[in-house]
Amino acid sequence: MIHQKRRKELLSRLDDNALVIVCTNAELQRNADCTFPFRPDSSFWYLTGFTEPDAIAVFSKKNYSIFLRPKDKTKEIWNGKRLGAEAAPSTLLADNAYSIELFADQLDTLIDDETVLYYDNNSTNSLHEDIASADGIKPLLPHLSEMRLVKDAKEMENMQFSADLAVNAHVQAMTNVKPGMFEYEIAALFDAEFKRNNSTHAYTPIVAGGANACVLHYIENNEVLKDGDLLLIDAGCETEGYASDITRTFPVNGRFSEAQKQIYSIVLDAQKGAINCLKPGEKVNKAHDTACSIISNGLIGLGIINDDLPLNEFYMHNTGHWLGLDVHDCGQYKLNDEHRHFEAGMIMTVEPGIYIRKNDKIDPMYWNIGIRIEDDVLITESGNKVLTQSLVKEIDDIENLMRK
Ligand SMILES: [Mn+2]
Structure with missing residues (x-):
């Protein structure tokens, strides 16, 4: 029913004679006759549930x-059930x-x-050539992304569940890590926690000890x-299609060094300052500007930033992104070239960082x-709710948890 409601809502935002075409993906070959686990296209899933x-x-x-794979006795014996055209109308509420x-x-x-x-040519489905040859196609995503950006009650419930699972896995990482373990042993804790709950990773997790944390997308x-090293873990879960996206950084041996504490405190201040900017009516870029200013002042205070070494030497990514069915979810950040304002129901990550590579200066x-x-933050009518609030991030709280 929810999908029917969404299709109706989408059509109400389009021209009267709109015809919407949305494709899901084809299976993707991994090697020889093996495929990657299948994951539907987010917009197709959102509108059909199929x-x-x-x-x-x-x-x-x-x-x-709806157009779908035909029933096939042999293929179904080998690869699993197919809904088929006969059962599809009643199951999917199609005509x-x-x-x-x-x-x-x-x-x-x-x-x-x-x-x-209305059609977006963004699918791996080879049939898009048939559609793309039609005249006068309008892009669908600008309309659909406005809907996906504001979450309904069921979506918020899924997002909270996804956040809770990722929180549990991060707690296990903090309480199980010991010097001498390998990064993949910690990654395996996430694999197990997600799988045990019928979920999966929302993206390839980053489990980065020491200098590896300065490689932003380290996934080896x-x-x-x-x-004596820190461990940075950026790992989130996908459950019922909905993503969580959490990063925590903590000492492998359970105790922060003084230098680590100094840098950590700046990032934490920046993160809290940025989270405070997430509320209805505030511009979406305020969080990044706030984080940059706190990090900049903090690193100037430690003598790390100077005329030779500007902020972007140490902080080179954005402070957040929309979160939903996709970990970097669809949704415009600007409307008519102006930064848009937050509205209740939007969900954004807040993830400032500092990365100091070896440098003789x-x-x-x-x-x-x-x-x-990094935390996941839902904009509410009165301000915001941090969906990942229950995961410790204060220095004392992390050290206390790791001591247990
Ligand atoms: Mn993120």
């Missing part, structure tokens, strides 16, 4: 047709269902002179964790410190 590969939804105010092989033929019957076609996760006690702290 999770098989190779399907296309076509809907207007008058009709909802018609056809085998996907009939898509090109049927498309002509669904389009007339009055039709305004195969080095030994050393006494900087005191060696700061070398190879890479710290990021």
